[in-house]
C-alpha cells in the first residue's frame with residue numbers, strides 16, 4: 001500500500017512537470033515540450049536548401065526529429081545541443097533507431113557554452129528572449145554565409161533571406177565578407193567598422 005501511494009505520487013509529480021513544461025519559457029529547466037514535426041522540418045530543410053556537406057546545429061535539439069530529417073533525407077550532418085537529460089536520452093534513442101549515429105551527435109550542454117563556428121545551418125526553435133540572447137554568439141561565432149533558421153519566432157538583427165509565412169519558418173544569413181567587420185561592444189551594441197588591411 002505504502003509503495004503504491006509513493007509510486008502514484010511520483011507519477012503525479014512527473015505529470016505535473018510535463019504539463020508545466022508547456023507553459024514555461026524554454027530557457028528554463030522546464031522548457032516546453034514543443035517539438036518540430038517532421039513535415040515542418042522537411043519544409044525548413046527545403047527552404048534553407050539543406051544539402052550534403054551542411055552541418056546543422058539544433059540549439060535545444062529536443063527529441064532530435066529536425067536533425068534526423070536533415071541527416072536522413074537531405075544528407076546533412078548534425079549536432080544537437082540539449083540541456084534536458086531526458087530529451088538527450090530520447091533523441092539518442094531515435095538516432096540509434098534510425099541508424100544515424102555516425103551523422104548526428106547530441107551534446108548535453110547549455111548551448112550558450114558551445115562554440116557554433118562549425119555550423120553552416122543553425123536551427124533555433126526558441127522563445128524570443130533566448131533568440132535575443134543569442135545575438136552576440138551568432139554575430140561573433142558563425143561564418144559569413146551561415147544560415148540561421150528560426151521557427152515560430154523571428155529575430156531582427158540578421159538579414160532575412162527566405163520565409164514561409166504559413167509555416168512560420170524564417171531563414172536569416174550571416175552577411176558575406178565585406179571590407180567592414182561587425183564589432184559587438186560589451187553592452188551588446190553592434191557597430192560596423194573598417195577592417196585593417198594586411199600589409
Ligand SMILES: C[S@@+](CC[C@H](N)C(=O)[O-])C[C@H]1O[C@@H](n2cnc3c(N)ncnc32)[C@H](O)[C@@H]1O
Nearest residue numbers: 026027031035036060061062082083110111125
Ligand atoms: C521548443 S523546444 C525545440 C526542440 C527541437 N529543436 C525541435 O524543434 O523539435 C526547445 C528546446 O530547447 C532546450 N533548451 C532551452 N534552453 C536551452 C539551453 N540554454 N541549452 C540547451 N538546450 C536548451 C529545451 O530543453 C527544449 O528541448
